[in-house]
Structures are given as structure tokens and as C-alpha cells.
Amino acid sequence: MKAMVLSAAGEALQLRSVEKPVAGANDLLIRVHTCGVCRTDLHLLDAELPNAVFPIIPGHEIVGTIVATGSAVQSFRIGDRAGVPWLGHTCGQCSYCVAGQENLCDHASFTGCTINGGYAEYVAADSQYCFPMPGMYSNLEAAPLLCAGLIGYRALRMAAGAKRIGVYGFGAAAQIITQIACHQGRTVYGFTRPGDQAAQQLAYDCGVVWAGSSDEEPPSPLDAALLFAPAGELVPQALRHVHKGGAVICAGIHMSDIPAFPYALLWGNGGFAQSPI
Ligand SMILES: [Zn+2]
Ligand SMILES: [Zn+2]
Structure with missing residues (x-):
């Protein structure tokens, strides 16, 4: 698939052919329709996010259609529209996760920062952190809600x-x-x-x-x-x-x-x- 890849902080985004991701047991494989550009993408570029992993496909305001689901996914179906936000995964075990404050997780993964994001034709995302997208919003209207909103x-x-x-x-x-x-x-x-x-x-x-x-x-x-x-x-x-x-x-x-x-x-x-x- 084609994706925009940031090889290191300060570099230009490059259009590259990369391997299409595969959905793990809890993941959705999503064909990306729209991905918003966030100020945080510039912090990534400017080396202001210490945990960032490179090379990375940025983008964490993703709206697309589910084309495959992992074996453990129950809450989404192929053909549904889904949104992927910044918080991509949490450990479920640290004191914050146990207290219901998973946004503070000590071992979290972040879309487009530590795991590949939506500047691509496809993205694989943990379904437990994805949102169903109500039909009342277009792709363009929904994408900014996933971070800015x-x-x-x-x-x-x-x-x-x-x-x-x-x-x-x-x-x-x-x-x-x-x-x-x-x-x-x-x-x-x-x-x-x-x-x-x-x-x-x-x-x-x-x-x-x-x-x-x-x-x-x-x-x-x-x-x-x-x-x-x-x-x-x-x-x-x-x-x-x-x-x-x-x-x-x-x-x-x-x-x-x-x-x-x-x-x-x-x-x-x-x-x-x-x-x-
Ligand atoms: Zn953002
Ligand atoms: Zn945790």
C-alpha cells in the first residue's frame, strides 16, 4: 500500500510503498477515507514528543471503512465505518488503567506516534480504542472530532x-x-x-x-x-x-x-x- 512516512524528526514526509498491515486478534483493518492533520503532527516533526518511534506513519484523526476484523473482535463488523483516535492501546493492568484512567496509562501506545497512523491507504487499530462513526457525520466532519473535538x-x-x-x-x-x-x-x-x-x-x-x-x-x-x-x-x-x-x-x-x-x-x-x- 501507499503511505506517507516520516523517517525521523525534521525530515520531509515521503510517499512510499509499504507493507499493508495485518489485523491482530483485537484489531480492525481499516481502509482510510480521511485523516485529519493535527498540531501534534508538527510536534512529532519538531522532535517534541520524546516517546515517538521512527520511521512512523503519522495521523491520528482517522475515519475509514472496516475491511477485516481480528478473531476476537465482536463490537465491529466488516463494512462499518470506524474512527481511530490518538490513544491506540493501553496495558489494562497499571494502577491508572485499573482506576479507569486509561488515558494516563504508564504503557500506552499512541496512533501515528508509537504505532502507525492514518496517512496511509490502510491502518490496523485495536478495536477497543476505535469509535463507531454515526452516519450523520461525513468523513471530513468526523475526522477532527477524533482529536481536536x-x-x-x-x-x-x-x-x-x-x-x-x-x-x-x-x-x-x-x-x-x-x-x-x-x-x-x-x-x-x-x-x-x-x-x-x-x-x-x-x-x-x-x-x-x-x-x-x-x-x-x-x-x-x-x-x-x-x-x-x-x-x-x-x-x-x-x-x-x-x-x-x-x-x-x-x-x-x-x-x-x-x-x-x-x-x-x-x-x-x-x-x-x-x-x-
Ligand atoms: Zn491530535
Ligand atoms: Zn495501563
Whole structure:
């Protein structure tokens, strides 16, 4: 089959003929229709993911049709449409897996990072981590939900009952989750890089009541800040924007170093939490 292969960090993707994968006992063999491009793919390219395995076929927002199933697969059938996300496998035995926090597994595998992903004609994926795809979504609509939608929704859930939410960095996760938060009746404020008018317009198009630069004060203090941009300097800025007891939620898979900041920002303002996918 044909696949786009990244032989090492910093290299260009190469179109190569590679062996078609074979479904193991728990796997689905999927003919790929669509695979989204995620910011994490750039972290892979930039050597910012220490566990990455090379050469690798990237891509972890995969939608396709099942063409074969392993002998132990019961929950999917050939011909079904399935989605494959970032979390590709967990050990099922470590303390996190046993506690139902498999996203924190000590021995997890990640699609398109430690196991081959969806920049290919076919992918084999553990069925226990695949999603059935409802017919209401097209392939193109469904693919971004498998990472951007997933981490966005997880971050929004960590914001619990927050009514006034700041969203930082208007990539795919922010675009999806802003629309959902607005639909839920929350008030959303959009923060972008200074001067990024296009991103601020996009934020307005998604439903925010105010859009501005991350170094600007929002018109009112926030109950929660969701950080999707991989920029550590946003953490102290967001802490300044939330009121006492507010939450700053770091949702990215990678972030540059967080600069030192005065403890008063934590004491007088919010706490912060990380939202592992
Ligand atoms: Zn992703
Ligand atoms: Zn585990």
C-alpha cells in the first residue's frame, strides 16, 4: 500500500510503498477515507514528543471503512465505518488503567506516534480504542472530532459549570469547543496571538462575545480558561484573567516551558490543571 512516512524528526514526509498491515486478534483493518492533520503532527516533526518511534506513519484523526476484523473482535463488523483516535492501546493492568484512567496509562501506545497512523491507504487499530462513526457525520466532519473535538470536550468538562470561559489559541479544538460552549449557553471570550485579526474574526464566527490578544484583559473576569495554544507564557496570563477560584486548564499535548510567575497569581486567582487526552 501507499503511505506517507516520516523517517525521523525534521525530515520531509515521503510517499512510499509499504507493507499493508495485518489485523491482530483485537484489531480492525481499516481502509482510510480521511485523516485529519493535527498540531501534534508538527510536534512529532519538531522532535517534541520524546516517546515517538521512527520511521512512523503519522495521523491520528482517522475515519475509514472496516475491511477485516481480528478473531476476537465482536463490537465491529466488516463494512462499518470506524474512527481511530490518538490513544491506540493501553496495558489494562497499571494502577491508572485499573482506576479507569486509561488515558494516563504508564504503557500506552499512541496512533501515528508509537504505532502507525492514518496517512496511509490502510491502518490496523485495536478495536477497543476505535469509535463507531454515526452516519450523520461525513468523513471530513468526523475526522477532527477524533482529536481536536476529543481534547476540546475533555477540557470543557474540566471547566465544569464555568459560565464565562476564555479560549486561548484558535486552532481546531478551540473552533469546535467554542461552538459547543456557546450552544450550552456559556459566554466565551477568544484569545489569539497579538494582532492576529484573522484568528479573532474566526473566534467571532464561532460565537465568542469578545476576541482579543492574549495579553489583553477580557471585559470581565473568567470562571475558566482553556489553553489550546502550546505556549507556556499563556499560563500566567490566563491566571491573571480568571477570578479567585477560577480554573486554568492546559489542554495541549505539548507546551513550551511555563515562565516563573508570582505565587500571588495562584493564591489570588485560579488554580491550574492539565487535561491529558
Ligand atoms: Zn491530535
Ligand atoms: Zn495501563
